[in-house]
Amino acid sequence: MLAGECNYSESGGKKISDLPVDTFQMGYLDQGSYEILCYQGKNVGLIVCISPQWIMEVSVDYHNIKELLRRFANSTSQAEVLCQCKLDRTIKNWLQKIYAFSKNNIGAIDGNLRKYVSYVLEHYNAILGQQKVDIAIEVKEYLNQNFLNKQLSMPLIADHFFTTERTLFNHFRKQYQITI
Template sequence: MNAWPDIPGLCVNQLTIAPVITKQPLNPNAMTTPYDLIFEPQELVSAGPVERLPGWCRFVIAFAKQRHYYRLQDMEIVSQHMPYAPFDINLTELKVSKSTPVRFNIRKRALFLFFIVQGGYFLSTGNDIPMTRINSNTFFMLYYDPGRYVAHMDKGLHSIVLVKTDPEWIDRSCTGLHHIRQLLEGFRESNMPYDILYPSRMDRKVHRWLYKLYHYSGDNFGVLEGNIRKYISHILGHYDAILKNNPYDLAYRVKSYLDDHYRDRELNMTLLASHFCATKRTLRNNFKQEYTMTPHQYYSRLRVTHGLALMQQYHYTTRQVYDKIGYGDESSFRYALKQFRKNKEQ
């Protein structure tokens, strides 16, 4: 499905690229977004604010407070930023010439509502723990801890709407939302560095509400603020209803189980197959298609990164760590650690 094909109010952009942005030292993170993009010095060609957008951009948001353009060797990024408390809205479009990682830093623990209008990517933590694969025409909620993360972008065009949302506003303004409130509970009380609600397809209702949200082009702040609150409320209610009526897919359920149980010594493919009433082959193929690795590779990586963190923080040896992260003997942990470091070097 193409990005908002039936929503003319989003103003498909026909403008040309702005002139050279700056010859001065670059500050690519000048925008006050909830995250910082991280570029290697050799990657970034230019960056700065713009009024006119590149011709490949699909959308112009009339009430955006800031527009930033980044040119890199293999990618262009346009970010339109709209901070309207209790929300912080960002529309990011990317033109990627070849598959490449986009690294970013989250400054403080925050709750987000994502809309993947076009394109898609694979999301991981900064130490390469897979989080989820994001497909085109889907939306979902998640929270991040402070830290670094990576969006592994495929070649092509990508349009992503990111809404940082205040949990207190959800408590005050929205009733019900059983599944979303479970995420809020984890956001407030869990020590997990992140959590994700199952991505769902953006149906015509969601597309229509997004259109109404961004269609407003007047200068009445009260109307704009009311529209944002109204249509985000509609989207949250609709999303929670979808989560109630649709069971999560197998790969997502397996990943959630592994996130909770990777330290169990008895964990193996036989146990997983029995727990999820599926064959080992089905589990392996389904999980690998979604997360680019097998369940065993995934929980091994969780164990190793946890072990490395303990060794760094408490100056533990491998002998002191292996039984805390699910291994039955030190040699198994040493082998997994060796493989992990070997893969990191490749």
């Protein structure tokens, strides 16, 4: 999301994620219909749909992304969102290069889009590797596995992870920009 912010949800209205300005994230969405709501004001975003098979075949180096795709393939969840990351200067430069090529040479955009999307995937894969040990990611996995449990509560989750409710709340909000 380059300017503004939006949220996206399943066609039935179930919220998947909010995406604030200067962030990017990767999500896995099963086939179906999804809605994107952009808030009032200037909104500039880029959505790139990539076949999971392409990611699995394109490089052996995306170990963290491939691990998540395998987990999603075995999941019953219709949609999954990975951690949000700040758009740093490097990624903004790559996006500007894609835009510059589209203005000057429309024929070159396909190759350059693939090239810069690959760069972004490498960057994201590295970030995922650094964040593997983050408690918020573990909590999200736990919630995905236990969402039907009617006894699920903040105290129960905090007990399970041997931490306080406040610590869970803060880590989850920092990682996903939403609360538990």
